[in-house]
Amino acid sequence: MRTSVLSRALLGLIAAEPMSGYGLARLFERTLARAWPARHPQIYPALAELEEQGLLRVIETGPRRRKTYAVTANGVAEVQRWLRDTAPDRTVRNETILRLFMLWLLESREAVAFFDGEIESHRQRLVGFEQTLADDERQRREHGTAQGGIAFCASLALEWGIRYEREYIEWATQSRDRIAAGAKAWDVAREQRLGQHKASHSSNAPTC
Amino acid sequence: MRTSVLSRALLGLIAAEPMSGYGLARLFERTLARAWPARHPQIYPALAELEEQGLLRVIETGPRRRKTYAVTANGVAEVQRWLRDTAPDRTVRNETILRLFMLWLLESREAVAFFDGEIESHRQRLVGFEQTLADDERQRREHGTAQGGIAFCASLALEWGIRYEREYIEWATQSRDRIAAGAKAWDVAREQRLGQHKASHSSNAPTC
């Protein structure tokens, strides 16, 4: 039996509003991809299993075989139990930070370019988030919707996204500038280390 | 042929200093786990394959069958190529943020507790990072080591960790307080949504 994070998330999302697999896939692609990427080959089998387990049921079959799922009472109870009784896995996987540990292998010029790429890419992401925030606020003003639970939670997530990107850009900019400022020292240290390497290569005395 | 992130990272780490699989596993557990978790069942086979590909070679066999690996010239070239020519995968997977989208299913009291847990856990992580920073600085003062390339890169990573945790704690605290302040509205909205749910359950009109 699958008890994965994704399954619980699907349950919780459908609890907010009955939805089809395709709708969920779109939701993941458009707004959840930055928190938890998931695509249709994972979503459809998970939904089938949740239905089998009686946590979801099909409430409508629309055009193009579209199946709209809704949670059952057991389904709601199960997400609540998951949220209450299990601690979130707080591991993060950040390839950029991992790469940082190998960055000394590049010339200072290339290391600076690495940070430039980071800054540009995260700036774009930030712009997207800020756009979404602006759209949300406009909608709230126009439709005068009271901050319902779901929308409020989504706005907290969006706010985290914005804070994260701003902090990241600030850090990357500062790091970039520090490398650019100490470019000479960087390249000297690099040559030294790479040289040592070559030495230990031909001889058999590897220790630094 | 494996060309995974982990393989390139192993290459880069060994380029900094020849190391055994066990040493790498320890390094991942102690300092890299927060950027890229990896354990020995992944590390040993990856090393074997890298050796086979001529990117690593065994330079020493110590007690307890310990094999110390060093990079070959091809190995160095390969990490450099990886760093230069491939963009890092910037996807993040954050279970806490995902859970946020389901948080409205809990009572305000429980939602506040959720954030309290986050704050506590990240505060501990922050303390750990700050401790490491202090230790690093002490060592630099005592041994007077010039900021070599590798240590400098590691310190950038540590700085990111500290910034990240501070920002996260600030956001979580603010979110917690906002929920606590609007507890009544939260619980009302929740009851409404869960009630709607029950209605759509017995009848067959699911749309909100």
Next chain:
DNA sequence: CGCCGATATGTCAAGATAGACATGTTTATA
């Protein structure tokens, strides 16, 4: 001398995930 904890290397099975392949329908537009 015996035992424990740390060192050290491996394998295997199960589950999660990504990317490619496969198929059919509906709607809007040229």
Next chain:
DNA sequence: TATAAACATGTCTATCTTGACATATCGGCG
């Protein structure tokens, strides 16, 4: 009326990752 784009659901394989199992060595302490 052709056709493209979006809708909609699925499968399959390969790879990544985790946790459990398995084994053996070395150093220190009682």
